[in-house]
Amino acid sequence: MSAAILEMKNITKHFGPVIALNGVSFDVRAGECHCLLGDNGAGKSTFIKTMSGVYRPTEGQMLVDGQTVAFASPRDAMAAGIATVYQDLAMIPLMSVSRNFWMGREPEKGIWPFRTMNSKFADDITVAEMRKMGINLRGPDQAVGTLSGGERQTVAIARAVYFGAKVLILDEPTSALGVRQTANVLSTVDRVRKQGIGVVFITHNVRHALAVGDRFTVLNRGQTLGTAERGAVDASALQDLMAGGQELATLESSLGGTV
Amino acid sequence: MSAAILEMKNITKHFGPVIALNGVSFDVRAGECHCLLGDNGAGKSTFIKTMSGVYRPTEGQMLVDGQTVAFASPRDAMAAGIATVYQDLAMIPLMSVSRNFWMGREPEKGIWPFRTMNSKFADDITVAEMRKMGINLRGPDQAVGTLSGGERQTVAIARAVYFGAKVLILDEPTSALGVRQTANVLSTVDRVRKQGIGVVFITHNVRHALAVGDRFTVLNRGQTLGTAERGAVDASALQDLMAGGQELATLESSLGGTV
Amino acid sequence: EGEQFVWISHGPDSDSWFNVIKNAIKITSEQMGVTTEYRNPPTGDLADMARLVQQASAAGVDGIIVTIADYNVLEGPIKDAIAKGIPVITVNSGTIEESQKLGAMMHVGQPEYEAGLGAGKRAKEAGVTSFVCVNHYITNPQSVERCRGYADGIGVELGNQMIDSGMDPSEVQNKVKAYLTANPETNGILTLGPNSAEPSIRAVKDMGLDGQIYFGTFDLSAEISAAIKDGTINFAIDQQPFLQGSIPVQVLTNFVRYGVAPTNSILTGPGFVTKDNIELVEKLAGEYR
Amino acid sequence: MSETTTAPRPDERMKQVAPWRRALIRPELGGICGTILVFLLFGAIAGDSGMFAAEGVLNWTVVSAQFMVIAVGACLLMIAGEFDLSVGSMIGFAGVMMAILSVQMGWPMWAAITATFAFCILLGAINGWLVIRTGLPSFIVTLAFLYILRGLTIWGSVYFTRQTIIGGVAERAQGDWLAALFGGKILGGLFTWMGDAGWIATFTKGNRAGQPVIDGVPMLVVWAIGLAIFGHWLLTRTKFGNWVFAAGGDAQAARYVGVPVNRVKILMFMFSAFCACVFASCQVMEFGSAAADRGLLKEFEAIICVVIGGALLTGGYGSVIGAALGAIIFGVVQQGLFFANAESSLFRVFLGMILLIAVIMNTYIRRIITGER
Amino acid sequence: MSETTTAPRPDERMKQVAPWRRALIRPELGGICGTILVFLLFGAIAGDSGMFAAEGVLNWTVVSAQFMVIAVGACLLMIAGEFDLSVGSMIGFAGVMMAILSVQMGWPMWAAITATFAFCILLGAINGWLVIRTGLPSFIVTLAFLYILRGLTIWGSVYFTRQTIIGGVAERAQGDWLAALFGGKILGGLFTWMGDAGWIATFTKGNRAGQPVIDGVPMLVVWAIGLAIFGHWLLTRTKFGNWVFAAGGDAQAARYVGVPVNRVKILMFMFSAFCACVFASCQVMEFGSAAADRGLLKEFEAIICVVIGGALLTGGYGSVIGAALGAIIFGVVQQGLFFANAESSLFRVFLGMILLIAVIMNTYIRRIITGER
Numbered sequence A, B: 001m002s003a004a005i006l007e008m009k010n011i012t013k014h015f016g017p018v019i020a021l022n023g024v025s026f027d028v029r030a031g032e033c034h035c036l037l038g039d040n041g042a043g044k045s046t047f048i049k050t051m052s053g054v055y056r057p058t059e060g061q062m063l064v065d066g067q068t069v070a071f072a073s074p075r076d077a078m079a080a081g082i083a084t085v086y087q088d089l090a091m092i093p094l095m096s097v098s099r100n101f102w103m104g105r106e107p108e109k110g111i112w113p114f115r116t117m118n119s120k121f122a123d124d125i126t127v128a129e130m131r132k133m134g135i136n137l138r139g140p141d142q143a144v145g146t147l148s149g150g151e152r153q154t155v156a157i158a159r160a161v162y163f164g165a166k167v168l169i170l171d172e173p174t175s176a177l178g179v180r181q182t183a184n185v186l187s188t189v190d191r192v193r194k195q196g197i198g199v200v201f202i203t204h205n206v207r208h209a210l211a212v213g214d215r216f217t218v219l220n221r222g223q224t225l226g227t228a229e230r231g232a233v234d235a236s237a238l239q240d241l242m243a244g245g246q247e248l249a250t251l252e253s254s255l256g257g258t259v
Numbered sequence C: 001e002g003e004q005f006v007w008i009s010h011g012p013d014s015d016s017w018f019n020v021i022k023n024a025i026k027i028t029s030e031q032m033g034v035t036t037e038y039r040n041p042p043t044g045d046l047a048d049m050a051r052l053v054q055q056a057s058a059a060g061v062d063g064i065i066v067t068i069a070d071y072n073v074l075e076g077p078i079k080d081a082i083a084k085g086i087p088v089i090t091v092n093s094g095t096i097e098e099s100q101k102l103g104a105m106m107h108v109g110q111p112e113y114e115a116g117l118g119a120g121k122r123a124k125e126a127g128v129t130s131f132v133c134v135n136h137y138i139t140n141p142q143s144v145e146r147c148r149g150y151a152d153g154i155g156v157e158l159g160n161q162m163i164d165s166g167m168d169p170s171e172v173q174n175k176v177k178a179y180l181t182a183n184p185e186t187n188g189i190l191t192l193g194p195n196s197a198e199p200s201i202r203a204v205k206d207m208g209l210d211g212q213i214y215f216g217t218f219d220l221s222a223e224i225s226a227a228i229k230d231g232t233i234n235f236a237i238d239q240q241p242f243l244q245g246s247i248p249v250q251v252l253t254n255f256v257r258y259g260v261a262p263t264n265s266i267l268t269g270p271g272f273v274t275k276d277n278i279e280l281v282e283k284l285a286g287e288y289r
Numbered sequence D, E: 001m002s003e004t005t006t007a008p009r010p011d012e013r014m015k016q017v018a019p020w021r022r023a024l025i026r027p028e029l030g031g032i033c034g035t036i037l038v039f040l041l042f043g044a045i046a047g048d049s050g051m052f053a054a055e056g057v058l059n060w061t062v063v064s065a066q067f068m069v070i071a072v073g074a075c076l077l078m079i080a081g082e083f084d085l086s087v088g089s090m091i092g093f094a095g096v097m098m099a100i101l102s103v104q105m106g107w108p109m110w111a112a113i114t115a116t117f118a119f120c121i122l123l124g125a126i127n128g129w130l131v132i133r134t135g136l137p138s139f140i141v142t143l144a145f146l147y148i149l150r151g152l153t154i155w156g157s158v159y160f161t162r163q164t165i166i167g168g169v170a171e172r173a174q175g176d177w178l179a180a181l182f183g184g185k186i187l188g189g190l191f192t193w194m195g196d197a198g199w200i201a202t203f204t205k206g207n208r209a210g211q212p213v214i215d216g217v218p219m220l221v222v223w224a225i226g227l228a229i230f231g232h233w234l235l236t237r238t239k240f241g242n243w244v245f246a247a248g249g250d251a252q253a254a255r256y257v258g259v260p261v262n263r264v265k266i267l268m269f270m271f272s273a274f275c276a277c278v279f280a281s282c283q284v285m286e287f288g289s290a291a292a293d294r295g296l297l298k299e300f301e302a303i304i305c306v307v308i309g310g311a312l313l314t315g316g317y318g319s320v321i322g323a324a325l326g327a328i329i330f331g332v333v334q335q336g337l338f339f340a341n342a343e344s345s346l347f348r349v350f351l352g353m354i355l356l357i358a359v360i361m362n363t364y365i366r367r368i369i370t371g372e373r
Ligand SMILES: Nc1ncnc2c1ncn2[C@@H]1O[C@H](COP(=O)(O)OP(=O)(O)OP(=O)(O)O)[C@@H](O)[C@H]1O
Pocket: A015, A018, A019, A020, A038, A039, A040, A041, A042, A043, A044, A045, A046, A047, A087, B147, B148, B149, B176, B178, E371, E372, E373
């Protein structure tokens, strides 16, 4: 496969007394879906927030296309082609879908100092992009607060995809979704990957990971337990890895191995 | 099996112009786990909030132990033995675990007007109950805000179980949880059921449902699609039911049926 | 008959002093058979007061009575009203010269600085060397004028002898006590009205200094006149607000009806109320005095 | 997510809502209704008092314009999720600073005005910086500045002039180009012509007999309208406006997608300070004096205008047009009560009532918009 | 969820925190430090001015007690997630109502006081009910009441008495048992005895020479201490206190688990009104007069005390002891500046600074507690 677009080396992150990440290395290549798995509190969200410029790593190195970078803000990361769909969705309920879609990168027209937002253009693109994802909006000025959870998720993904990211990071996009919505998100991931974008997919759900992942990295208590290629690992092995492989056995026998 | 502890007949609920529930019937018996499944926006949360006294149904009848009831507030429902663990957890981050655990039913000592909270008793019980669920607290006065998501979930469940509910309602308790935490919650459900408590378990995840459920009711767009007994239905049938059984097929083929 | 006048003051809604004026206006209006509206800027903001003058002139009243709280602010609106042919009488604060410059018919009142100066001279005669001026509405320019006049009368520079006491009576009382404790050489007090005088009386009495300290105040109230009687307060500067309320209404009525008016301004103060003449004013203090 | 067909189909789970009802749903609706109501009301009770003659109109227009200037600043800031209790103190401070610099220090007027604007905007930036940096609610930080600035104003004016009122600004402002921008009047010719044509009343007696009762539109009114238009344009038409909404709606979310939230908020604090300075300059230039008590409680009045105009106290929702209408309502009610000869101590009672009624109405409207209940 | 063994094991992902540092982490820590600092400061700069002699102590104690009475009410209300800007107007209103009922209407004093308390508490309940019922922020609702009550107070006192200061209450209160509960002094005998024994200073000149400088502790101080103890007990020891925290921390969550949030909030509004009435009664009984302008800006001062004392403006966190310490800080600073002969117009500047420093310190402390950053 191609060289890594984004590479993180030995990332450490402390929050005051809390050591959230303790030397994590990770990379994404173009056109692959790299799954990041791990239990609650393993540090997945912290790690991807480091990637996307929300936090600065306490220690460690980040490389984009082989160049060392240091993001001061999410804006920098976006400029470098890293788009993120956060677990907490980063949508503003009282604002319209179109305004949310374009937030932070509003299209403009006219000349300074009379530059205005190109609302017509923004609305058209929003409606078109949402339709591509299978959502028919009542109108581009519908408030996001009136959308369902699944619909909001889709706006967030559509936004990231539209802005032509090189790397798309999805933090547990399926955890609150129903079956149909989940299938939709997974097939979107698949579609995005085929466009040559590197996808970082975070989930608790081993089956969702296996459905779309090319590589799998498991985080545990702030450290990596290693990376596996697709095919080299199966669901139960991953599950054991995530759980630390201990008392799960006892539970599984009583519940029939269906977790 | 025994008679229903809680029975909901033809429940309708409107929010202004939105018709969230359109005639849903449902019942729970002692010692069973009745799973409520459905896609996003199907009305699951609305339905259980009706059961637990948060909303009043627009129309329809509720019976507890065969008696018609009308809950004016969550307090009434609790008094009738219905305990709920909400999707949004109903925890107060700045307050201690012990205060959260007892919130709304603080143990008291002394005589009026000098009744005070029995903090010692409250703390002891909290620590003990949390230990039963497998959590060792730093101390009962640790703020809930410093707990992980899984730990908070456990506090909520421990609280409901401790207060000796006849019916325990869990709204998507596993959606944000890791593998180990999920297993823990499911085995707790199993334990609770064996104590003769009726459990209403809401989830998107067919596998989690099948692991513990005795009966399965699927909601779709505010209406029931029917109730199935354990053994009479398998994972893929349920999944089809939830999704409305349409385009899922195409997705499954491309993704390998692993959703 | 039924002429419409307005009486515009600078006192905020809560200012108790203008009550006597309101009462005077009411009585005089009834006597003369006219309607006189009393108006004031709710927070005492003089810019709002200027709007009131403009408003009255827009409403085309038959006469305006206005205090010269700040010459600069009111100059424009008053001149406009006069240009419109509305007779204007200035009252209360401000000087006769200012009144004439504005082109008003006459001035009825008491110039604040001079009143303070008079009080200061009196205090100097009594031997006051170090004083405190209890200012309960320091944001109001007129109040500072009074303290400044007083200081000049005694012949000292106004510095931190003027204390920002606030309106709350307990705070005023305790601030005065604190000041007197920290500055035991103080032998004169000036308060600027009932709001600061009443708590100060208590402070002085609490400290056993009643009669020991030369205490002057502006304006009258029941408690102030009692204090004058028992010797706690040496003098009160009475600017006879009743006259400020009443005379302009009479003059305007006669002017509008019959075209007659006095040719000179009338100074209603500073009149000094002391133990000697307190009997007269005691009964009516706060309501008509 | 409920449909994957391309043609929108009405959702069977939505009851029908009349389209006219939907069209009406906008933040400034409350303001519009309120304005109409207020004009009808005073038209009825004070119609013959001169309130709606040229001079009366100018009277309440000027008062409304004053409110509008600070309401526009407060509105944008409130939509950005913060508010500023130091506006009133800032007005007093700016006026006194201008007067001290020009009258006491002898600076030319334009220099005094420029320096005051620069310093006050800097103070606004400090306000904003503290709010951002400490994460404290703006209520607390700006409350501290309310006291600090008022204290400095009183101290400064007493220290430099032994008075709390500083006159003589008018002489210094004579012929100054920048002062004219705040204290001047425009369209004087038009009014003279209208007076001559008999369209507006003229003085009938006194030494200005024959001149029209209005000799021009004060620059304050021009500023108010200009600021309202600018604010409205900024908020609804530009990228920056979108960021203002975003910063107030959910600062964290906005930060995640790359909106420079801190910069937006600090800029809005600076804009609010700028508006306070415009207010102070117009007042000082018009009246020729500054006083330490100017602007008392104006912060509340600004907030009231904004809230009457439909903005949400918690940020992320509102409209500058609404705030401007709120200012008009406030101004008309305040002056109208005088025209109607109402007992003036009841003014506050009315004000409180109007505030309550207006916000309850606005809440109802907003609930319809967002569908919340 | 990281362990299932029973013995707690230190988490390897936590750095060690010194136990003394943990023990210190409590909401009132800021208040405690602030109080110590303030006493040290004034001990240094005003130690020889009589500030810490018996009389000086009583002086700032009384001022602090006043603040404390309203701060306790504001604190509980703020922890319950709301605040009340109408406290100041309520103080004025209660005083005038009491005076009108007793002096003008001729009611016996105890009846006037009781009726006033009942009516004001009812007003508090209406405040609370409106906040709950309309879902509006309490800032707006109580701002409306700030205006309405002040307007009614002025109008009422002028209407009934043609004055805005109503005197003569002292005579009516003479010998009234309920009035004594607010206006009396206690422990007079003790102080006489202490004066005779030479433990406290006696007057050396003036017409009270020989008497001790203090003739008793005003009931106001007793009320302040009593309310603070009651509030602290209520908040930390009772079930209801837990509900107060819950209502302010997350009203929705509290409602879900059956806490009667609405009742809690309304009761806290009523308690805040009660405290305002206590303040008003003590003042009216002590000074023998009521005035329409009493209590101006007291709402801010109450909020400042509470916030200095470590409570969170957004609710759910704070301590009554902290608020009481905040009141002491406020009182000591205000009076101390006079003892220290500081330029009094700078008082507001100091106040603003202290507020800022105190809240920044408190925020730092709270962040350590919750581990947020
Ligand atoms: N801002 C913060 N301050 C202090 N500690 C934090 C902060 N953010 C995260 N942590 C801690 O860092 C650890 C990792 O948290 P993180 O949210 O990254 O986990 P996660 O893997 O995303 O878990 P989940 O699956 O529950 O989303 C946790 O112990 C958490 O408590």
